[in-house]
Amino acid sequence: MDSTERGRPNDHLANERTFLAWMRTSIGIMGFGFIVVKFSMFIKHIMLLVEGQITISEVSNSGIIGVLLVFIGVLTAIMALINYKRIKRQLQTGNYSSSNPLTTFLTVGMVVISVILIWFLYRSI
Numbered sequence: 001m002d003s004t005e006r007g008r009p010n011d012h013l014a015n016e017r018t019f020l021a022w023m024r025t026s027i028g029i030m031g032f033g034f035i036v037v038k039f040s041m042f043i044k045h046i047m048l049l050v051e052g053q054i055t056i057s058e059v060s061n062s063g064i065i066g067v068l069l070v071f072i073g074v075l076t077a078i079m080a081l082i083n084y085k086r087i088k089r090q091l092q093t094g095n096y097s098s099s100n101p102l103t104t105f106l107t108v109g110m111v112v113i114s115v116i117l118i119w120f121l122y123r124s125i
Helices: 009-051 056-093 101-123
Strands: none
Touching: 009 056, 009 101, 056 101
16 A cells, blocks of 8 residues: 555544544533433432432432443543544554444443433333
């Protein structure tokens, strides 16, 4: 392969933009998880004020879901960095392949969390 085809600046810049997009996604997922946890705490305090008592099992599910979302966000950030480094190395050697496990991981993780949230919301109706 010709040296001009290895790691053109546009390819490296595109790789960096993709990495930054994954980081924004990671921050969004973690932020959503934080909001879910804080909302769970808010509901717990409201129930404590209104009823004077609270059962932990009623609100702990949303807290767990929020923590899982934050965890998925952290894993997304880690996998984004690994993917960025892998593609950078491939561009420098001129041997690029477009296999990306990050999208599969994120899709499966978000589908699982969405199903859990739907089940939790359906159960609370």
